[in-house]
Amino acid sequence: MTIRVVVADDQELVRSGFAMILDAQSDIEVVAEVGDGAAAVEAVLRHQPDVVLMDLRMPGMDGIEATRRVCAQTSVQVVVLTTYDVDEYVYDALRAGASGFLLKDVRREDLVHAIRVVAAGEALLAPSVTRRLIVDVIRTRSRPAVPGVLDTLTARERQTLVLLARGLSNAEIGTALTVSESTVKTHVSHLLAKLGLRDRVQAVIHAYEVGLVTPPNVPAGQ
Structure with a gap:
């Protein structure tokens, strides 16, 4: 099965570079390259890709609004690109x-791996930079348990959510x-449905926000 990808970035060299890397893979096809958020949304609706590689900071409609529209209107998976490893955007x-x-300085093999992981329905939770982002941002936004x-x-679903929020994979949770x-996957599917969440990333953020899990060395509500 070929993974269809839209690449959205306002820098042509960056956009073309990512597209070349992905197109070189036998199981990945770049179906469109665009330079702003509005064009990204249009390309998604036109081509119905599996994944969008979305730059955050683009002229006109930025990557955040484009992501919101893509996720609201389709089941396409979005991976956002950023220059900074700690960025509230x-x-x-x-x-x-x-x-x-x-x-944006991601290694070639990590870019390809990320596209395959997200296309398979997983989320990019394991990298330390992702955990650091969640901890740094939730540190100032988390609330007491609701x-x-x-x-x-x-x-068991609550236990699964706690372990998910700690960055464990399905195999590790099992x-x-x-x-x-497979039982873990069922638990994850059920808890996402019950909480009205799109995917594992939103589940992690939700777990921190409602106080089920707190960032390291940070008391609940701080």
């Missing part, structure tokens, strides 16, 4: 529905809970 993009983010928000979850990886 990234948080806003994740809240808008992005499935993860990459730094009563009732998680009441719809079973005990080992921790002594269940199969």
